[in-house]
Amino acid sequence: MLRFLFRALPHFALYVLFYGQFLLPAHAAATMQLQVAMQGDVLTCSASPVSLPDGLERALRDGSEISVNWRIIVEIERKYWLNKSVASIELNRRVIPDLVSRSWLLVDQTSGITRRVFALREATDFLTVLQHFPVLDRSLLSAGQAYVVKVAVREREGEVQDSWWRTWFGGENSSASSGFTLP
Amino acid sequence: MNSLRLMRFLPLLMGAALLIGIAYLWPSSSISGGSVLLTWINIFLMLGLAVLCLQYGVRLLREREEPRPGSRLRAKLVMALVGMLMIPSMVTQITANQMMERGLNVWFDVRVDTLLDRALDLARGFYGRVETDLKRGMQQYVEDPVLLASLDCGVDYAALNTRLGQIMRKEGWHQLQIFDPSERLLAGVQQSGLEALEADAFGENAKLAVTLGRVMTDLKTAAGSEMVTGFAPLVNQQKNVVGVLRAEITLPAGVVQSARAVEQDYRTYRELERNRQAIGSLFTNTMLLVTLIVILIAGGVAVVFARQLTAPIGRLAEALHRIGEGDLRVSVEETTHDELGSLVQSFNRMAERLRQNVAALQRTQQELTEALDNSRQRRLILEKLLSSLQTGVLLCEPDGRIRLLNEALKSLLSLPSGWIPGRDVGALCTGRLRSIGVCFEELRNQQQEQLQQELDVSVGKANLHLLLRGARLYSGGTKGLSGYLIVIDDISSLAEAQRSKAWAEVARRLAHEIKNPLTPIKLATERLQRRFSDQVEPVDVFDSCTHTIIAQVERLQRLITDFSTLARLPQPRLDEVAVLQLMDEMRNLYAPYARVQVASIDVEMRCLCDIDQIRQVLINLLDNALAATEAAGYVRLSASYAGEMVEFHVEDDGEGISPEALEHIFDPYFSTKAEGSGLGLAIARRIAHDHEGELSIRQTGKPTIFCLALPKFTRADSEELRG
Numbered sequence: 007m008l009r010f011l012f013r014a015l016p017h018f019a020l021y022v023l024f025y026g027q028f029l030l031p032a033h034a035a036a037t038m039q040l041q042v043a044m045q046g047d048v049l050t051c052s053a054s055p056v057s058l059p060d061g062l063e064r065a066l067r068d069g070s071e072i073s074v075n076w077r078i079i080v081e082i083e084r085k086y087w088l089n090k091s092v093a094s095i096e097l098n099r100r101v102i103p104d105l106v107s108r109s110w111l112l113v114d115q116t117s118g119i120t121r122r123v124f125a126l127r128e129a130t131d132f133l134t135v136l137q138h139f140p141v142l143d144r145s146l147l148s149a150g151q152a153y154v155v156k157v158a159v160r161e162r163e164g165e166v167q168d169s170w171w172r173t174w175f176g177g178e179n180s181s182a183s184s185g186f187t188l189p
Numbered sequence: 190m191n192s193l194r195l196m197r198f199l200p201l202l203m204g205a206a207l208l209i210g211i212a213y214l215w216p217s218s219s220i221s222g223g224s225v226l227l228t229w230i231n232i233f234l235m236l237g238l239a240v241l242c243l244q245y246g247v248r249l250l251r252e253r254e255e256p257r258p259g260s261r262l263r264a265k266l267v268m269a270l271v272g273m274l275m276i277p278s279m280v281t282q283i284t285a286n287q288m289m290e291r292g293l294n295v296w297f298d299v300r301v302d303t304l305l306d307r308a309l310d311l312a313r314g315f316y317g318r319v320e321t322d323l324k325r326g327m328q329q330y331v332e333d334p335v336l337l338a339s340l341d342c343g344v345d346y347a348a349l350n351t352r353l354g355q356i357m358r359k360e361g362w363h364q365l366q367i368f369d370p371s372e373r374l375l376a377g378v379q380q381s382g383l384e385a386l387e388a389d390a391f392g393e394n395a396k397l398a399v400t401l402g403r404v405m406t407d408l409k410t411a412a413g414s415e416m417v418t419g420f421a422p423l424v425n426q427q428k429n430v431v432g433v434l435r436a437e438i439t440l441p442a443g444v445v446q447s448a449r450a451v452e453q454d455y456r457t458y459r460e461l462e463r464n465r466q467a468i469g470s471l472f473t474n475t476m477l478l479v480t481l482i483v484i485l486i487a488g489g490v491a492v493v494f495a496r497q498l499t500a501p502i503g504r505l506a507e508a509l510h511r512i513g514e515g516d517l518r519v520s521v522e523e524t525t526h527d528e529l530g531s532l533v534q535s536f537n538r539m540a541e542r543l544r545q546n547v548a549a550l551q552r553t554q555q556e557l558t559e560a561l562d563n564s565r566q567r568r569l570i571l572e573k574l575l576s577s578l579q580t581g582v583l584l585c586e587p588d589g590r591i592r593l594l595n596e597a598l599k600s601l602l603s604l605p606s607g608w609i610p611g612r613d614v615g616a617l618c619t620g621r622l623r624s625i626g627v628c629f630e631e632l633r634n635q636q637q638e639q640l641q642q643e644l645d646v647s648v649g650k651a652n653l654h655l656l657l658r659g660a661r662l663y664s665g666g667t668k669g670l671s672g673y674l675i676v677i678d679d680i681s682s683l684a685e686a687q688r689s690k691a692w693a694e695v696a697r698r699l700a701h702e703i704k705n706p707l708t709p710i711k712l713a714t715e716r717l718q719r720r721f722s723d724q725v726e727p728v729d730v731f732d733s734c735t736h737t738i739i740a741q742v743e744r745l746q747r748l749i750t751d752f753s754t755l756a757r758l759p760q761p762r763l764d765e766v767a768v769l770q771l772m773d774e775m776r777n778l779y780a781p782y783a784r785v786q787v788a789s790i791d792v793e794m795r796c797l798c799d800i801d802q803i804r805q806v807l808i809n810l811l812d813n814a815l816a817a818t819e820a821a822g823y824v825r826l827s828a829s830y831a832g833e834m835v836e837f838h839v840e841d842d843g844e845g846i847s848p849e850a851l852e853h854i855f856d857p858y859f860s861t862k863a864e865g866s867g868l869g870l871a872i873a874r875r876i877a878h879d880h881e882g883e884l885s886i887r888q889t890g891k892p893t894i895f896c897l898a899l900p901k902f903t904r905a906d907s908e909e910l911r912g
């Protein structure tokens with residue numbers, strides 16, 4: 007058995023070398039504008055992609071449903087170990103076009119609030135812009151501690167399917183991170 | 190050779206092609222969904238194949254020693270089968286991609302695009318028309334006095350309902366409701382009855398209508414039907430909103446269904462149009478996935494098939510290799526019952542036969558080796574026997590060629606160098622050896638199986654008396670003549686001994702028969718002479734006769750004495766003798782003869798002999814020499830060492846010895862002198878022989894040299910004498 011393992015080890019290493027690179031997490035470039043601010047006792051963030059995802063407006067105009075998944079993570083950065091997660095928030099939004107009435111139904115799946123708009127700009131902003139989005143209460147943060155806020159948005163056509171394996175395929179459309187230290 | 194090298198690089202080339210294919214397939218960001226998953230699956234499969242190919246290719250390149258039998262054939266079979274599947278699969282894939290591309294071009298035609306746009310415009314026009322009509326109709330009732338009056342001074346529900354009913358019927362709306370600014374339903378009518386009079390909460394458009402004071406419409410979907418809802422603020426003369434009029438038109442189900450179907454088609458079409466590249470990629474990836482799976486399955490099947498096919502071949506090749514290396518205990522397991530199984534059976538039979546033949550061959554070889562060893566041993570023994578024999582042996586072929594002759598024969602006959610195996614005996618037996626050739630011819634031609642003859646052959650200066658015995662040799666019975674065997678013995682000494690013995694016997698008889706009467710004859714004659722010499726006349730004649738009788742009797746007595754000496758010659762009493770002593774004695778004895786010259790010799794010279802007998806021999810030789818030189822000439826006596834012998838040389842300047850006399854000079858009773866007995870040299874030679882020496886004639890004239898050779902006295906002789 008050991009002999010077989012020793013013989014198979016080089017082959018296994020070769021396979022790992024070839025396939026392992028695909029399992030490593032993709033390092034996304036900062037393609038998003040991100041501002042973190044304390045508004046009163048609430049940590050808020052404002053985020054928007056540098057540019058709209060390719061074909062987003064066209065898809066909405068052509069009647070395709072578009073969903074976005076925002077993921078906001080607050081972590082304590084550690085040098086020699088994985089960052090310690092403080093908070094992780096997910097926000098799912100969806101736009102359902104109505105070609106007949108030339109309107110777009112905006113659905114905040116997290117809160118359940120819907121709104122119909124008749125301007126495409128409103129629909130795209132709904133999907134791609136977070137404005138002063140409340141993230142954390144100040145009481146959950148420690149003074150003088152350095153934190154990192156990571157924001158990533160993933161966009162797809164149709165409804166968001168929360169399958170675990172979907173994160174394996176296709177990277178995030180936009181992401182950014184910003185550090186701050188609570189005074 | 191080149192094709193073999195190319196075959197070595199083929200797996201690497203295939204691996205490289207797969208890696209290039211992977212780079213080409215690498216998913217771009219514009220492709221998403223199932224196509225990406227398929228792409229990744231394909232990439233993984235292709236990577237797996239590439240790794241397998243590269244691994245096998247590297248192993249082939251690094252392979253230095255001969256691979257296992259059958260492995261290359263298996264690899265070729267696998268590659269051939271996979272290639273046979275891959276090529277049509279790739280062709281099918283390319284063709285299908287082309288067809289797919291063309292199909293997409295046909296599908297996403299401009300006419301279809303225009304048609305869908307128009308259909309959607311129609312649907313939009315219908316909805317827009319309904320909304321526009323609704324807005325226009327409601328605009329008429331924004332300042333409707335009846336409705337405002339009903340709201341101003343308390344709510345007149347009856348009047349309100351009546352007016353609402355009138356409006357609904359007039360406009361053809363399906364539902365009409367009136368709300369106060371606080372969104373409280375005041376009154377409402379509808380065509381479908383009362384069960385749905387419960388009012389929905391105000392939406393954003395309704396609130397906007399109140400806020401902005403404008404007529405707003407909204408689209409509402411419920412229970413499979415769609416309604417266009419309009420909100421119109423009721424404004425009094427002070428321009429205050431005192432209520433909100435809500436009208437609803439239920440769109441015809443058929444139209445809605447058609448409009449939504451058009452919308453859905455349009456949406457699908459546009460989605461497909463946008464994902465046109467992804468569709469192509471999906472199709473390509475699907476086809477590629479199928480191809481890869483087929484190749485993998487085919488490869489697996491090919492490996493299994495090739496392994497089943499090549500395993501017996503590999504075992505056969507290995508078995509052949511082992512047989513080639515000399516291991517004949519090889520048997521291949523029969524696993525199949527097809528042609529390969531038959532081949533394996535044949536191979537096993539062949540190997541078994543080979544094993545038996547080799548075993549038989551080995552046995553035969555062993556027997557032959559043993560026989561050869563025996564033959565060599567016998568021949569060695571025979572050669573040793575022949576070489577140790579003093580007898581000359583000559584073995585001839587049936588045709589007369591020499592097969593074998595021993596050293597004894599060569600030295601005995603002093604054969605020339607031409608006597609070697611293979612030469613014809615008849616041709617070689619010439620001159621002095623002619624008599625041997627005659628005997629051999631007689632043996633070949635005679636009827637008897639054996640032949641025995643005595644021959645005289647001169648060898649050098651000696652004349653040998655030989656006994657030749659010949660016999661025919663047969664290999665199988667008496668029919669197959671295999672050659673002739675001739676054995677030659679030197680019987681000169683034997684003949685000499687026999688002759689001496691014969692002469693000794695004659696001498697003994699003569700001495701016995703003659704000597705006895707001689708003495709009384711002599712005595713009687715002497716008595717007659719003494720008694721009657723005075724009485725007989727003439728005295729001179731009487732004296733002469735008696736003297737003659739006495740002299741002849743004395744001569745006869747000496748002759749008889751010599752005969753007796755020859756017959757009863759005693760064995761020599763060997764002792765160390767100084768040669769100088771002998772030489773001095775001879776010098777003193779023959780001092781009166783001035784012609785006799787005795788040479789000076791080394792004082793230390795010694796010989797082993799009986800001094801009395803040797804003295805007698807020397808006297809005999811010197812007397813003969815003096816007799817031969819009576820007229821004139823000298824006699825010389827000398828002595829010297831010659832190897833292990835001491836040689837006495839007696840020379841005389843006489844007439845020499847004639848060839849006729851030379852032949853019989855040592856024979857008894859042969860003399861050239863008138864009064865000689867002819868026994869002197871015979872006795873002298875016998876004495877020499879008894880001393881293990883030799884008496885010979887070195888030179889037959891001018892000067893005549895007799896040589897007496899005696900053994901030199903050695904230390905061994907001294908110890909033997911002391912012992």
